[in-house]
Amino acid sequence: MTSIDPQMRGADPRVAGGRLTVDLDALVANYRQMAERSTPAEAAAVVKADAYGLGAGPVVAALVAEGCRKFFVALPEEGLAVRAAAPDAEIYVFNGLFSPEAASFYREGRLIPVLNSQTDLAIWEAHGWDDGDTPRPCALHVETGMNRLGLTPERTRILAQENALTGALTPQLILSHLACADTPAHPMNRQQLESFQALCALFPDAESSLANSAGIFLGGEFLCDVTRPGVSLYGSNPVNDTENPMQPVATVQARIAQLRQVPAGGTVSYGATPVTRDTLLAVTATGYADGYHRSGSGAGVPLRNAVPQGACGFVDGERVPVIGRITMDLTLFDVTDLGPDALQVGDLIELIGHNMPVDDVAMACGTISYELLTSLGRRYERHYVHGGDRI
Known part of the structure; x- marks a missing residue:
């Protein structure tokens, strides 16, 4: 396979609010493992x-x-x-x-x-x-x-x-x-x-x-x-309470649209979630319309019981928490601990992938990986990896 139907490319990468990368090599490896187990x-x-x-x-x-x-x-x-x-x-x-x-x-x-x-x-x-x-x-x-x-x-x-x-x-x-x-x-x-x-x-x-x-x-x-x-x-773990033997296939990333400072005592997003310290926010252009569920909203939002602190992203080698409510088109991350100069507009924060396993993210959203994956919207730019190359 050397080409991908242009319709599968998703949004134009110059303007897309996020990126979905599908590792077909990992998919094939997972199928091969399941075929061997099926013998x-x-x-x-x-x-x-x-x-x-x-x-x-x-x-x-x-x-x-x-x-x-x-x-x-x-x-x-x-x-x-x-x-x-x-x-x-x-x-x-x-x-x-x-x-x-x-x-x-x-x-x-x-x-x-x-x-x-x-x-x-x-x-x-x-x-x-x-x-x-x-x-x-x-x-x-x-x-x-x-x-x-x-x-x-x-x-x-x-x-x-x-x-x-x-x-x-x-x-x-x-x-x-x-x-x-x-x-x-x-x-x-x-x-x-x-x-x-x-x-x-x-x-x-x-x-x-x-x-x-x-x-x-x-x-x-x-x-x-x-x-x-x-x-x-x-890439999801099929058996409860066991180590996942499958390789991750989908990587979902959100693009930073803005970085902004919020002083201690300020509030963020719908419902006015308070911040308790001077906070650097990364405002990303992905939300629940893109399949990043509102129930993964940050701590203090009474939308789930499984993981009270809410979801996280991954950027610059660190996990960064969602802060406030996830909205239709935007999600806020607290990136204060990375330092003031670590990120810039246009950088990508991993929502699902090698560093953010899909099952962990699903649990943080109070759901299962099936729902998370099938909710991924059409607004991502899409890339496919095959034979080690992006195609």
Whole structure:
């Protein structure tokens, strides 16, 4: 891969308020690790929500080059974007069919729907596409404990009997979702596995898939035939209370728009957060419209319980705290301890990256890395690193 679609470049770097750098080499390394952990199963890749906010086109192209042949998205329009970067891949769409008209999207992109309900089954039987001699290829989502989407065990058994007679559908993959895989000792994991195995036995010709990123670390029988790593590919720790084995992929930086002095006793931002010393502020041109959540606002703002002091940035070798409330387009950092001449307008403060792990930032915002990454806005200038070079 030697080029990036200009649409993926984001904002013009001359005027952008921040920078998002996506390390595709780290992404590929994370996929390689998850593929090795998945052996003997095949590792697919979950690239929904524009590859967790990092750009489906470049991400999918890098994964295809590494050998990934199966991808999962949430919606058919996402599937069409993946198809453009992966012409020969199997692309599964989690959220199923909303109407008969939706079937045309699947036909156009040779997308494989994940059928979640009786309605999905009926629509696909009537309007699905045929792959040569294979009638209406699909995946079946079976319910094992999440009680979200999915066919009930009873409906799954009926379908297995009916389809054995009619051959109206070709289930290529049976899947379910683990509710508590990020807590390895949770008894729900084993309960779901046993329920899933019983339902998979009804479709002996189909592959099976149960493990998400955290499920892969459960190993053994949980791996089934196909694993579905998602957030781990993008650098987040998939298992609670463990050291993160994944490489950071996204680096988010905010540009300093102004440096200003506030005397002790002054106040900053909405709600008038007081400052208790003479303070040097770095006013950066990134805010919650860019995915830097308001709940990460500085100490004294009653928006979260997990990390009372709020979020921090990293610049000039030091962590610097957010001060006051994060606003739509601007965030304030207390850079007093760096000295009066350390920074200047136009410098960048790291919000997420090697020095500010995405899981730590998410905790400071009272959320999870999934939400933080998928919230990244389109106002960043975007850079992609591949083969050690910025492309």
